[in-house]
Amino acid sequence: MKSILVANRGEIAVRVIRTARDMGLRTIAIYSELDRDALHVDLADEAWNVGPAPAAQSYLNQERILKIAHDSGAEAIHPGYGFLSENSQFARKVEESNIIWVGPPADAIRAMGDKITSRRNAESHGVPTVPGITDPVTTVDEVARLAEEFGYPVAIKAAHGGGGKGLRVVSEEGQLTDAFEGARREADAYFGNPEVYVEKYLDKPRHVEAQILFDTHGNAEFLGERDCSVQRRHQKLIEETPSPGLTEKQRRALGKAAIAAGKSCGYVNAGTVEFLVDTHGDFYFLEMNTRLQVEHTVTELVTGLDLVEWQLRIAAGEELDLGTVKPHGHAMEFRINAEDPFNNYLPTPGQVVEWTEPAGPGVRVDSWIRPGTTVTQYYDNLLAKLVVWGSDREAAISRAKRALSEFKVRGVSTTIPAHLTVLDHEDFIDGRHHTKWMEESVELNESDPSVSPAMPEEEEVTRRDLTVEVGGRRFAVSYWAPAPPVGGQPRRKRPKLESTGPSGSPDGVVTAPMQGTIVKVHVGAGESIKTGEPICVLEAMKMENEVKSPASGEIVDLRVEPGDTVASGEVIAIVK
Numbered sequence: 001m002k003s004i005l006v007a008n009r010g011e012i013a014v015r016v017i018r019t020a021r022d023m024g025l026r027t028i029a030i031y032s033e034l035d036r037d038a039l040h041v042d043l044a045d046e047a048w049n050v051g052p053a054p055a056a057q058s059y060l061n062q063e064r065i066l067k068i069a070h071d072s073g074a075e076a077i078h079p080g081y082g083f084l085s086e087n088s089q090f091a092r093k094v095e096e097s098n099i100i101w102v103g104p105p106a107d108a109i110r111a112m113g114d115k116i117t118s119r120r121n122a123e124s125h126g127v128p129t130v131p132g133i134t135d136p137v138t139t140v141d142e143v144a145r146l147a148e149e150f151g152y153p154v155a156i157k158a159a160h161g162g163g164g165k166g167l168r169v170v171s172e173e174g175q176l177t178d179a180f181e182g183a184r185r186e187a188d189a190y191f192g193n194p195e196v197y198v199e200k201y202l203d204k205p206r207h208v209e210a211q212i213l214f215d216t217h218g219n220a221e222f223l224g225e226r227d228c229s230v231q232r233r234h235q236k237l238i239e240e241t242p243s244p245g246l247t248e249k250q251r252r253a254l255g256k257a258a259i260a261a262g263k264s265c266g267y268v269n270a271g272t273v274e275f276l277v278d279t280h281g282d283f284y285f286l287e288m289n290t291r292l293q294v295e296h297t298v299t300e301l302v303t304g305l306d307l308v309e310w311q312l313r314i315a316a317g318e319e320l321d322l323g324t325v326k327p328h329g330h331a332m333e334f335r336i337n338a339e340d341p342f343n344n345y346l347p348t349p350g351q352v353v354e355w356t357e358p359a360g361p362g363v364r365v366d367s368w369i370r371p372g373t374t375v376t377q378y379y380d381n382l383l384a385k386l387v388v389w390g391s392d393r394e395a396a397i398s399r400a401k402r403a404l405s406e407f408k409v410r411g412v413s414t415t416i417p418a419h420l421t422v423l424d425h426e427d428f429i430d431g432r433h434h435t436k437w438m439e440e441s442v443e444l445n446e447s448d449p450s451v452s453p454a455m456p457e458e459e460e461v462t463r464r465d466l467t468v469e470v471g472g473r474r475f476a477v478s479y480w481a482p483a484p485p486v487g488g489q490p491r492r493k494r495p496k497l498e499s500t501g502p503s504g505s506p507d508g509v510v511t512a513p514m515q516g517t518i519v520k521v522h523v524g525a526g527e528s529i530k531t532g533e534p535i536c537v538l539e540a541m542k543m544e545n546e547v548k549s550p551a552s553g554e555i556v557d558l559r560v561e562p563g564d565t566v567a568s569g570e571v572i573a574i575v576k
Helices: 010-022 039-043 062-072 088-096 106-113 115-124 140-150 173-191 248-263 296-303 307-315 393-406 416-424 437-441
Strands: 003-006 026-032 046-051 076-078 154-158 167-170 196-200 206-214 220-232 235-241 269-277 283-289 330-337 354-356 363-367 382-390 408-410 461-470 473-482 509-511 516-521 534-540 543-548 553-558 571-575
Touching (some): 003 010, 003 062, 010 307, 010 382, 026 039, 026 062, 076 307, 106 115, 115 248, 140 154, 140 173, 140 196, 167 173, 173 516, 220 437, 235 296, 235 416, 248 269, 296 382, 330 416, 382 393, 393 416, 534 571
Parallel strands (some): 003 026, 003 076, 026 046
Antiparallel strands (some): 206 220, 206 269, 220 235, 235 330, 354 408, 461 473, 509 571, 534 543, 553 571
């Protein structure tokens, strides 16, 4: 294997390309029209245009990617994570094209990608699972019956995907219809299959996952666990290893169960088996991610292994030869997302005008951002992963605070203030957090000086610097202004859509909180609505957000329907 095509973008494409180049491989990048000047494109030995901005026409375009692989002479394809990484159909097409697939066999992806089949496989190999069913549900009445059987709360989950997509938690009967429809709609949108199933939703569990490696010679390795319990909307924000909530006995049992789950589907390459750990310390199989995880970095820091390197070596037919792997120290990863933690973590697409990464002992940053990079609504909002290592958990937390305070981002809001708040919280310091803890217990300090306003994605801006002296002391001042005009016209990527509601008072005017796509409309013009009730569902950067009415009254003007694309600030409806 001498060449590899990386079928992805962003930080994971950068990550894979760097290791592949370390190994002397020729690297081939693909890019959409929006990613023409992206970092992964610059780092690769060659790059090929894969299509327009929408993922369905570019990074999910299987035939185009395979054609590029053949035209470029790529001997292998690494899918990264997301996009086609867990698509068994694509994996099979790659294998049938006589191209090396850097991942598990298509049959293993299919078996574990279907949550129902994966539960059955795990149970058949003695792996404990959360109480639930192993058949899809097709009606709200079925969900209601199961909820009565298991007791509320229950989780309605996509059968063919993960990452919090297609997942709805139901606490009472009145929420069933919206939750069932929402889970099916999101499952169909993200995974191409609306099937969902139901299981008991555990109260205050920890989310702990096991990193495993399997080669083609029958060897398997458990490389330790990661605790991913700091989450928001079922999306991980902070991951660490080792888990502060596990004993050595539990750790060994978890590793044994993870290996058994892998063997149940004939697994090969790197994979992650996810578990929920309840308040009694019992763990239950949740799902298996048949790919490299976002948070693989923390395992690398404590083991000294390069997991991407081992993915490539296993794909090339090499035998696992790790010797005795003894994790050392403590590592944490912080997802730096383009989200506003002071506005319900809404995505903040826009232009990054300042980007300064931290450095120093025990600090690693995996990113794809440079000053001037535009973060678009078309893809997910992960800007970077800050990863730190310390001799123990206390040292890792201290180093993380230092590194986060050095991380300077301007132009888009980020999750950095949320990370700093978590690190100061007694529950986190003492290891008492769980998967709902972030939403239930963490309040951010709105006066945090590290918060910066997001720059509008529609308008191109440039940074300007000057130096001033006050009382003899020197200060460096930076500000951002519209880019110089071209041909006498302002530089703007598209016409900005202004609100056209009643002049004078904004009361009753409902505007889009971000750029995105309307996926559902709950009300019609002329209907009555109460304060806080949803008007529509807006999807942006792989997240669904309800747009709610600011007042009680009548919808006198409704300007959107499903499928519409709206700009930030565009009027959606007017409530009188």
